[in-house]
Amino acid sequence: MKCFSVVKDMQNFAEFMKKKNCVIGLVPTMGALHEGHLALMRTAKAACDIVIASVFVNPTQFGPNEDYDAYPRRFEEDCKKLESVGVDAVFHPEPAEMYPNGYCTYVQVEGDITHCLCGAQRPVHFRGVATVVTKLIHITLADEAFFGQKDAQQVVIIRRFVQDLNIPVHINMVPIVREKSGLARSSRNAYLSPSEKKTALILSQSLKKAQLAYALGERDVEILKKTVIDSLHTEKMAVIDYVELFSFPALAPIHTVRETSLLAIAVKIGETRLIDNVILGEGIK
Amino acid sequence: MKCFSVVKDMQNFAEFMKKKNCVIGLVPTMGALHEGHLALMRTAKAACDIVIASVFVNPTQFGPNEDYDAYPRRFEEDCKKLESVGVDAVFHPEPAEMYPNGYCTYVQVEGDITHCLCGAQRPVHFRGVATVVTKLIHITLADEAFFGQKDAQQVVIIRRFVQDLNIPVHINMVPIVREKSGLARSSRNAYLSPSEKKTALILSQSLKKAQLAYALGERDVEILKKTVIDSLHTEKMAVIDYVELFSFPALAPIHTVRETSLLAIAVKIGETRLIDNVILGEGIK
Numbered sequence: 164m165k166c167f168s169v170v171k172d173m174q175n176f177a178e179f180m181k182k183k184n185c186v187i188g189l190v191p192t193m194g195a196l197h198e199g200h201l202a203l204m205r206t207a208k209a210a211c212d213i214v215i216a217s218v219f220v221n222p223t224q225f226g227p228n229e230d231y232d233a234y235p236r237r238f239e240e241d242c243k244k245l246e247s248v249g250v251d252a253v254f255h256p257e258p259a260e261m262y263p264n265g266y267c268t269y270v271q272v273e274g275d276i277t278h279c280l281c282g283a284q285r286p287v288h289f290r291g292v293a294t295v296v297t298k299l300i301h302i303t304l305a306d307e308a309f310f311g312q313k314d315a316q317q318v319v320i321i322r323r324f325v326q327d328l329n330i331p332v333h334i335n336m337v338p339i340v341r342e343k344s345g346l347a348r349s350s351r352n353a354y355l356s357p358s359e360k361k362t363a364l365i366l367s368q369s370l371k372k373a374q375l376a377y378a379l380g381e382r383d384v385e386i387l388k389k390t391v392i393d394s395l396h397t398e399k400m401a402v403i404d405y406v407e408l409f410s411f412p413a414l415a416p417i418h419t420v421r422e423t424s425l426l427a428i429a430v431k432i433g434e435t436r437l438i439d440n441v442i443l444g445e446g447i448k
Numbered sequence: 449m450k451c452f453s454v455v456k457d458m459q460n461f462a463e464f465m466k467k468k469n470c471v472i473g474l475v476p477t478m479g480a481l482h483e484g485h486l487a488l489m490r491t492a493k494a495a496c497d498i499v500i501a502s503v504f505v506n507p508t509q510f511g512p513n514e515d516y517d518a519y520p521r522r523f524e525e526d527c528k529k530l531e532s533v534g535v536d537a538v539f540h541p542e543p544a545e546m547y548p549n550g551y552c553t554y555v556q557v558e559g560d561i562t563h564c565l566c567g568a569q570r571p572v573h574f575r576g577v578a579t580v581v582t583k584l585i586h587i588t589l590a591d592e593a594f595f596g597q598k599d600a601q602q603v604v605i606i607r608r609f610v611q612d613l614n615i616p617v618h619i620n621m622v623p624i625v626r627e628k629s630g631l632a633r634s635s636r637n638a639y640l641s642p643s644e645k646k647t648a649l650i651l652s653q654s655l656k657k658a659q660l661a662y663a664l665g666e667r668d669v670e671i672l673k674k675t676v677i678d679s680l681h682t683e684k685m686a687v688i689d690y691v692e693l694f695s696f697p698a699l700a701p702i703h704t705v706r707e708t709s710l711l712a713i714a715v716k717i718g719e720t721r722l723i724d725n726v727i728l729g730e731g732i733k
Contacts, residue, residue: 170614178616184467267559268578268612274552293553294613301614327553328579329455329586331463 164245165252170261170302173254177215177304185212189305189332191296194218195235196244199340199348203309204248206337215303216245217254219261223269224291235353254303261298270294272324276414280316280407280427281438292317293324300325300332309335313347315425315440319412339440341367347439354435362400363432366439369394373426377443382420384408387443391428404429404436411442420444449530450537455546455587458539462500462589470497474590474617476581479503480520480635481529484625488594489533491622500588501530502539504546508554509576520638539588546583555579557609561699565601565692565712566723577602578609585610585617594620598632600710600725604697624725626652632724639720647685648717651724654679658711662728667705669693672728676713689714689721696727705729 167173180187188211190203196218207214218241225231238255245253270293276282277289300308310318318336325334340348345367346360355363369391376390391406410417411425420443427440452458465472473496475488481503492499503526510516523540530538555578561567562574585593595603603621610619625633630652631645640648654676661675676691695702696710705728712725 174614174616182469265608266612267557267561268609269556269558270613271554271556272552273554276552298612298614301616304616324553327551327583328555329459329583331459331586331589 167254168256173302180213181304186306187304188214189303189308190216191299192218193220194241195350196241197348199311201248202340203337204250207309208249211307213251215252216250217299221295222258224288226285226287235350270297270324272320276319279414289320296321305332307333309337312336313339319414351435359432362398365395365398365401366430370441374441384418402431452539453541458587465498466589471591472589473499474588474593475501476584477503478505479526481526482633484596484633486533487625488622489535492594493534496592498536500537501535502584506580507543509573511570511572520635555582555609557605561604564699574605581606590617592618594622597621598624604699636720644717647683650680650683650686651715655726659726669703687716
């Protein structure tokens with residue numbers, strides 16, 4: 164597996180591969196890789212000739228009081244995992260390589276899709292995500308890029324700016340990977356103490372209850388949300404940030420589930436903010 | 449010459465040419481083509497295998513009280529000129545093709561380079577320019593893009609975001625083309641009455657006076673600016689918007705010309721706002 168830390172080197176490699184007519188897949192990550200990431204890599208490997216993973220804890224998507232410094236960094240371990248699934252190259256730049264002195268350009272996605280859900284509590288987050296993903300696509304000349312459904316709002320926003328800016332790349336969304344217990348895989352799970360990890364099971368359990376209610380015919384958004392909220396309230400250590408049900412991918416407010424919709428939650432367990440979601444009515448037209 | 453009005457068709461053509469290893473040149477214009485534009489086309493032809501010109505009066509770079517509706521549109525005439533210099537394809541989309549319903553992404557270049565000079569009076573202008581140029585580069589898969597020095601600040605901003613976002617394109621700046629009288633070619637010259645056109649000569653004349661002073665050894669920024677201002681004041685119909693002298697390409701304030709610098713002016717002649725500039729000390733290191 165090749166390893167690049169300089170933008171120009173990474174871009175030259177990608178250009179070389181492109182000239183050979185290789186289909187290039189990109190899997191952007193912030194490292195601390197888990198099974199969810201590896202599922203992205205495997206999906207990319209199946210779809211592309213060359214897979215480039217990026218490992219970069221992107222400072223511009225963290226707010227001033229968020230966990231940028233604390234975010235887990237374990238690059239050597241990550242490289243072993245990437246090699247084990249056949250990733251061809253890893254891009255691992257320093258922050259100053261991505262944002263040198265004088266840097267001043269941001270990709271800004273305006274409108275409701277960035278202000279709802281995680282955007283409400285994290286005002287600069289999606290600007291940082293849109294900016295770094297734009298950079299990574301240009302640096303790797305990716306034809307296909309792969310993102311996890313766990314960050315469903317992120318996928319919606321990335322698809323939006325890719326379409327708006329006519330970036331010649333296809334955005335793929337890969338299903339959430341869960342532990343046996345149901346807990347969605349996340350690098351931030353590493354912050355949880357054993358007892359907090361137990362408490363965190365309430366996220367997926369509460370979503371499952373709403374999924375069951377939906378399967379039994381419930382379509383009222385307030386009732387479906389209340390099912391989740393009541394379930395989360397059974398865990399005193401779980402502090403709700405939001406429980407929302409929006410149309411998907413438009414992320415528009417709805418009263419009744421009549422189209423494909425996203426039921427998404429953010430919950431604080433101790434100091435750790437976790438998110439999870441399910442898509443309801445997939446395939447409704 | 450091929451003519452495209454649909455993004456996907458333009459992108460498919462570009463992709464086809466790219467697969468043949470053609471070097472693609474892009475010359476973005478708002479139409480109403482003049483000799484200045486044709487110089488860009490000829491430079492592009494000399495440097496690239498395929499030249500794509502875009503003709504699009506971009507609504508997002510006009511402020512609410514600017515001349516978007518009045519801006520001259522003469523596409524058929526433009527096409528003849530483009531064919532005469534051997535342009536291979538023209539991209540001429542409708543506004544709704546570039547900014548369809550739900551469009552919400554902007555490329556924002558922050559910092560002094562967008563707030564000084566034309567950015568002071570035209571707050572959304574460069575956001576619109578950065579956004580549409582990003583789109584056009586993606587739509588045409590351009591390897592080289594060509595812009596006129598007359599919009600020198602625009603070139604600085606485009607080079608900035610291209611570098612910041614790692615867009616794999618090279619930005620070329622082509623010298624100003626002037627009428628015999630010295631008047632810089634501009635589509636907005638069409639707004640001028642014969643007597644205003646005479647008055648407008650004061651722009652290039654005032655810059656020439658400063659250039660002469662510089663050639664004779666003057667390096668003091670205030671004195672060089674005053675040379676221009678005094679000259680402009682000899683024409684009562686000329687209303688100064690700005691006379692500025694900044695380092696180039698940083699566009700940083702300076703007191704003494706010790707490095708390559710941009711002497712730029714914006715002047716209203718009647719209802720028409722004209723700009724012009726000269727670069728001083730080119731090649732100083």
